Amino acid sequence: GAVVSQHPSWVICKSGTSVKIECRSLDFQATTMFWYRQFPKQSLMLMATSNEGSKATYEQGVEKDKFLINHASLTLSTLTVTSAHPEDSSFYICSALDRGGNSPLHFGNGTRLTVT
Amino acid sequence: DAKTTQPPSMDCAEGRAANLPCNHSTISGNEYVYWYRQIHSQGPQYIIHGLKNNETNEMASLIITEDRKSSTLILPHATLRDTAVYYCIVRVPFSGGYNKLIFGAGTRLAVHP
Numbered sequence: 001g002a003v004v005s006q007h008p009s010w011v012i013c014k015s016g017t018s019v020k021i022e023c024r025s026l027d028f029q030a031t032t033m034f035w036y037r038q039f040p041k042q043s044l045m046l047m048a049t050s051n052e053g054s055k056a057t058y059e060q061g062v063e064k065d066k067f068l069i070n071h072a073s074l075t076l077s078t079l080t081v082t083s084a085h086p087e088d089s090s091f092y093i094c095s096a097l098d099r100g101g102n103s104p105l106h107f108g109n110g111t112r113l114t115v116t
Numbered sequence: 117d118a119k120t121t122q123p124p125s126m127d128c129a130e131g132r133a134a135n136l137p138c139n140h141s142t143i144s145g146n147e148y149v150y151w152y153r154q155i156h157s158q159g160p161q162y163i164i165h166g167l168k169n170n171e172t173n174e175m176a177s178l179i180i181t182e183d184r185k186s187s188t189l190i191l192p193h194a195t196l197r198d199t200a201v202y203y204c205i206v207r208v209p210f211s212g213g214y215n216k217l218i219f220g221a222g223t224r225l226a227v228h229p
Contacts, residue, residue: 006159032210034217043203044160044219059216093159095217101209102148102167105217107159 002028002098006108013084013115021079021111023094029074030096034105035067038091050077084115120204125224128198134191136223138204141185147208149180151189153200154222160203163189194227201225 003026013019023033031052036044048064050056050071058064066088068080077096081088093110097103121139128134140149148167152160164171164178166187171178177190191198203222 004159036219043201043221044154046216046218049216091157095159097210102165103210104150104162104165106162107152109159110157112157 002096002106004030004094004096004106004108006094006111008111009109010112011114013113015085015115016083018080018082019084019113021081021092021094021113023077023079023096023108025075025096025098025106028096028098030077030098031074032097033071033077034095034097035069035077035079036093036095038093038110044093047079081113084113086115089113089115120206120220122202122204122220122223124221125226128191128194128225128227130196130227130229131193134194134198134225134227136189136191136202136204136225137186138189139186140204140206143184143206144208147206149178149184149187150205150207150217151176151178152203152205152219153198154203155197155200160219163202194225196227196229199225199227 005024007022033050035047038044047062048056048058050069052071056069071077091110095105095107150165151163154160164176166178180187201222201224
């Protein structure tokens with residue numbers, strides 16, 4: 001089945017630094033990838049949609065200059081949390097679309113970010 | 117995409133069938149029903165999806181009412197490993213451009229011995 005790999009699985013960084021999270025589709029090409037954020041005991045919140053080779057579309061309230069998304073190839077999308085603050089601590093999850101139509105999304109296993 | 121309503125929590129005894137309901141009364145004709153689950157601290161796992169016919173795979177069965185306003189996910193023999201949050205989502209088929217998958221609050225299923 002389609003596999004999405006997310007790296008790192010967890011990261012601790014200091015306030016003010018930047019952190020990059022990678023999302024790779026291992027056995028398929030993903031023209032579209034999605035980034036979600038999840039706080040404890042809450043559901044997944046969509047942050048942005050990225051299409052390969054074009055700018056990401058951010059959901060309302062998500063700062064595009066803080067959460068930089070790059071989808072430079074059909075198998076890799078990256079999310080960079082810039083100038084991280086403790087309130088950015090969260091579980092970040094990516095997903096990738098194998099084919100269009102009604103095919104399901106495939107999710108990575110998430111990245112636990114802790115900003116100290 | 118149409119909104120869904122699920123009970124916040126359910127319990128099920130191990131070995132018994134778990135029936136998880138979902139209401140999607142505003143679903144439109146071309147929207148599919150998808151079920152995912154999320155085990156603690158992991159990414160969501162795809163379970164099953166359907167348009168109007170009932171569907172079955174190795175994980176579960178999906179029963180969609182004739183008017184498509186509700187559906188039920190059935191785990192035929194629940195195990196402790198099925199304890200998770202289950203999300204019911206409806207969406208149109210993805211096409212080029214801007215697409216998205218929105219998660220609701222889901223149902224927290226607890227399977228107990």
